[in-house]
Amino acid sequence: MASLKIATFNINGIRSRLPILLDWLSKEAPDVVCLQELKADSSAFPAKEIREAGYGAIWHGQKSWNGVAILAKDTEPLETRRGLPDDPDSSQSRYIEAAVQGIIVGCLYLPNGNPQPGPKFDYKLAWFEQLITHAAGLLESGHPVVLAGDYNVIPTDADIYNTRSWKKDALLQPESRECFQRLLGQGWTDALRHLYPEERIYTFWDYFRQHWKTNSGLRIDHLLLSKSLVPKLANAGVDRWPRDLPKASDHAPTWIELDLTD
DNA sequence: ATGCCCGAGTCGCTCGGA
Numbered sequence: 001m002a003s004l005k006i007a008t009f010n011i012n013g014i015r016s017r018l019p020i021l022l023d024w025l026s027k028e029a030p031d032v033v034c035l036q037e038l039k040a041d042s043s044a045f046p047a048k049e050i051r052e053a054g055y056g057a058i059w060h061g062q063k064s065w066n067g068v069a070i071l072a073k074d075t076e077p078l079e080t081r082r083g084l085p086d087d088p089d090s091s092q093s094r095y096i097e098a099a100v101q102g103i104i105v106g107c108l109y110l111p112n113g114n115p116q117p118g119p120k121f122d123y124k125l126a127w128f129e130q131l132i133t134h135a136a137g138l139l140e141s142g143h144p145v146v147l148a149g150d151y152n153v154i155p156t157d158a159d160i161y162n163t164r165s166w167k168k169d170a171l172l173q174p175e176s177r178e179c180f181q182r183l184l185g186q187g188w189t190d191a192l193r194h195l196y197p198e199e200r201i202y203t204f205w206d207y208f209r210q211h212w213k214t215n216s217g218l219r220i221d222h223l224l225l226s227k228s229l230v231p232k233l234a235n236a237g238v239d240r241w242p243r244d245l246p247k248a249s250d251h252a253p254t255w256i257e258l259d260l261t262d
Numbered sequence: 263a264t265g266c267c268c269g270a271g272t273c274g275c276t277c278g279g280a
Contacts, residue, residue: 012268012269013268013269013270016268016269016270039269039270064270064271065279112279112280113280114279114280115280120280152280169280170280171280206266206267206280207266207267207268208265208266208267208268209265209266209267210266211266247268250267250268250280
């Protein structure tokens with residue numbers, strides 16, 4: 001396989017969003033998909049429909065909230081981990097990891113952290129610390145790794161339409177941004193920003209205030225690459241069209257293409 | 263300082279996420 005397309009998509013409820021997911025899989029044919037916010041118990045995961053669409057899958061569900069999954073086109077993801085080591089609250093399904101096509105893919109749903117300050121923000125930062133610890137181990141392993149998901153962090157003010165009404169939001173607090181920068185500082189590359197250092201790129205538009213219609217978005221869904229994958233990064237983007245459909249998720253699928261030709 | 267939108271459940275309003 002010369003090219004590998006890896007996507008992350010916060011689906012915001014896989015049951016109500018399944019037609020959109022299947023439509024998107026059929027049209028864009030990503031090789032690997034990280035899903036977040038399944039908002040469904042593991043027993044309610046639509047494995048049959050996804051298999052019929054040509055994808056193997058592993059998932060870590062939870063009733064009502066959170067939930068993550070990894071899909072792989074024409075193959076089965078080989079699960080390497082579910083949940084972070086020393087997860088601050090293992091009842092919340094926020095991490096799953098698999099080997100696919102020779103790459104370790106970590107799929108994460110970082111806590112939102114609002115309102116802040118408060119216990120939810122503390123939990124966000126605690127979870128982030130465990131992610132940073134785990135990510136260091138992944139880099140040390142020497143394997144090619146992609147860490148993809150909803151980080152619930154707006155890395156800089158260039159990743160938001162306007163900070164005015166978000167000043168107190170957990171997604172852009174200095175503590176949240178400092179964690180993200182410290183993660184990058186281990187040696188990870190923010191794939192979309194690497195390819196498009198100056199572009200306005202958004203992956204999320206909330207349901208409030210006509211934010212989609214006015215393109216008032218945030219960039220919070222990220223794909224981080226370990227060092228050996230950076231020279232293989234051929235393309236990246238955001239599929240905006242599923243955000244425009246009726247009953248859309250508030251996130252759009254975000255993807256990279258790796259050229260794995262030696 | 264708060265609501266905005268949305269899905270799910272206790273259904274046609276309320277609750278709470280983010």
